[in-house]
Amino acid sequence: MKPTFFIVIFLLISYTSRSQNTQNDSVPSSNTTTFKPKALIIPTLLIGYGVVGLESHTLKLVNSEISEEVKEHIDDKFTIDDISQYTPFASVYALNALGINGKHNFKDRTIILGTAYLIMGGTVNVLKHTGTVVRPDGSSNNSFPSGHTATAFMGAEFLMQEYKDTSIWYGITGYVIATGTGLFRVYNDRHWLTDVAAGAGIGILSTKIAYWTHPFIKKHLLKDKETLNAMVMPFYNGHESGLGVIVSF
Incomplete structure (x- = not known):
């Protein structure tokens, strides 16, 4: 059986982390993103596909067939997904550092990113620790959903929102990278297709919620905070790697 579900996703090949002070580095445009019900369609379909796949024998069969194909034809792992998951959202800061301004200034975009990251x-983590889906390689039972994919799609939507008024291609590139991240999770035998689909939906939806709630957060929770300093730092604890964000107001 050939899978008939296609995840439409989008990559930027630049990775820069740096600390900086709040500055007026945004393009002239509206800094608010209003809630639009139709924006829920794609992430809901992706999450729905992943959730249905937890019980659907048909989708489980698709997962198994893809996994068997991977194991049969691929011997070497290529773990670029450990880095590519962060590339889309890091690219927002890289582009601003290069003088290509996005929708929000440093303070606002960092608040939005932090909100999205907390939601995602x-x-x-709740789903992973309450679930019992075994990974394709049998290493653990926290396969659902894919955290790498969720991070990548969160960043891709962040990149899209910040730069769609400058050029839609920045966002498309971010989604290409996110798609590649999800595919490499399957390629490396770490996730099922349904894990990747759900992770993508969660990532996209988390960023959308962060943009929708940002005006409220800025007005009511951070109304007296005029400056913000932040630093993005990589970490590795012997088992997992990632990025840590240190923010001070």
């Missing part, structure tokens, strides 16, 4: 990370 909290959702993924």
